[in-house]
Amino acid sequence: MKKRFILTSLAFILTASTLFGCSCMSNEQNKIAKENESVSKTIAEEYLKSNYENGTVNSLSCITYTPKESALGSRKASNYVRASATVNDKNFYILVNTDSKQCLDNYNSDDVKEMIKQRAAAALPNSTPADITAEIFANIVPDDINGNDYEGYLSITDKTADDILTSGNYSVNVTCSYIDDTADFSAIDTSSFLPQNAKFGSVTLTYLNYKDEARFRSGGNASYTLNDSFTSSFDGSSGQPQNEYKAYTSISVDDVEIAWDSTKLDLTVGKADDTPEPEIKNEDYPNLVFKPKSDNAIEINYKLLDKAEGVGDIDFYFDGTLYGSYGILNDSQNILNPNTVMEINETRSGVNFVPFTFAHDEGSFTLAIYTGEESNTLSELVSGFQK
Numbered sequence: 001m002k003k004r005f006i007l008t009s010l011a012f013i014l015t016a017s018t019l020f021g022c023s024c025m026s027n028e029q030n031k032i033a034k035e036n037e038s039v040s041k042t043i044a045e046e047y048l049k050s051n052y053e054n055g056t057v058n059s060l061s062c063i064t065y066t067p068k069e070s071a072l073g074s075r076k077a078s079n080y081v082r083a084s085a086t087v088n089d090k091n092f093y094i095l096v097n098t099d100s101k102q103c104l105d106n107y108n109s110d111d112v113k114e115m116i117k118q119r120a121a122a123a124l125p126n127s128t129p130a131d132i133t134a135e136i137f138a139n140i141v142p143d144d145i146n147g148n149d150y151e152g153y154l155s156i157t158d159k160t161a162d163d164i165l166t167s168g169n170y171s172v173n174v175t176c177s178y179i180d181d182t183a184d185f186s187a188i189d190t191s192s193f194l195p196q197n198a199k200f201g202s203v204t205l206t207y208l209n210y211k212d213e214a215r216f217r218s219g220g221n222a223s224y225t226l227n228d229s230f231t232s233s234f235d236g237s238s239g240q241p242q243n244e245y246k247a248y249t250s251i252s253v254d255d256v257e258i259a260w261d262s263t264k265l266d267l268t269v270g271k272a273d274d275t276p277e278p279e280i281k282n283e284d285y286p287n288l289v290f291k292p293k294s295d296n297a298i299e300i301n302y303k304l305l306d307k308a309e310g311v312g313d314i315d316f317y318f319d320g321t322l323y324g325s326y327g328i329l330n331d332s333q334n335i336l337n338p339n340t341v342m343e344i345n346e347t348r349s350g351v352n353f354v355p356f357t358f359a360h361d362e363g364s365f366t367l368a369i370y371t372g373e374e375s376n377t378l379s380e381l382v383s384g385f386q387k
């Protein structure tokens with residue numbers, strides 16, 4: 001029997017390999033990749049000579065991708081090659097299009113991004129960000145070769161922030177992070193960020209005001225870490241920003257912190273009058289029986305301030321000591337499945353984060369912490385196998 005199982009498994013693996021293919025390239029595509037690398041070397045060397053007067057090409061790597069129409073997932077060689085180069089002891093990369101012979105490089109990327117970052121920070125005057133990040137994406141790099149992996153590659157002619165924002169060839173993302181800043185984030189004016197003759201794919205400016213330094217250092221931009229957030233986006237060649245402001249509020253009860261966007265949601269939190277249900281079963285966890293860890297439950301009452309939104313979001317942050325437990329929301333409005341089980345297993349700097357979205361305009365529910373214990377049905381099944 002054991003031998004038959006091994007043979008059957010082997011047959012299955014071979015069949016699966018045939019059906020699903022692999023992420024490898026055929027001999028033909030490998031040959032194309034090598035040819036593209038050979039062609040790109042001459043292009044890259046000429047590019048260095050024309051634009052930097054000197055420099056060397058150190059290595060070449062043809063960029064491969066999986067076509068969307070590829071049912072078997074086999075990869076193809078693209079017409080893009082990434083060349084590692086050195087100029088005046090500075091190492092950088094050149095992105096070579098072997099068809100058009102057009103090149104992008106990231107030699108000046110840091111300098112240009114610094115200009116763009118300072119331009120974005122100026123939209124919130126008299127405040128100094130704790131950190132600024134910027135990303136620049138060349139729109140000519142196709143998405144199917146993972147264009148996002150080639151962030152910061154610029155045309156040799158684009159050396160300033162104005163060049164990037166007026167060429168029409170880039171998309172830009174900037175994030176400015178502040179720590180417990182007292183500025184009015186709802187009144188940020190980003191209209192001056194773009195020059196009058198701006199052309200671009202898209203621009204997104206994000207301003208995050210963290211509650212304290214520890215939460216800023218923890219990373220992420222979920223509501224738990226923020227006092228305010230402001231996002232300004234420009235699409236196409238429009239000079240009119242689309243702005244979204246969020247002001248966050250949070251309340252801590254026992255080992256749980258509850259956070260929400262107070263511009264969208266009116267929410268009150270307190271100790272529930274009733275104790276948690278002594279035992280809960282859930283169809284999504286057929287092998288577990290949930291039992292409360294304490295006699296306390298939290299009552300949450302909510303109401304959407306803007307009913308046009310249709311949904312509300314609450315973020316729950318559980319103390320790290322609760323890792324491996326379950327937060328169970330009991331919602332009497334949900335007749336079919338009144339208990340929503342939240343697994344407390346995602347750690348963010350010692351805190352377990354679980355987002356929750358509800359569809360009602362207003363209502364209330366309770367939250368209690370439970371342990372998941374093996375059900376009798378599962379115990380009997382395991383016991384039966386052991387006999």
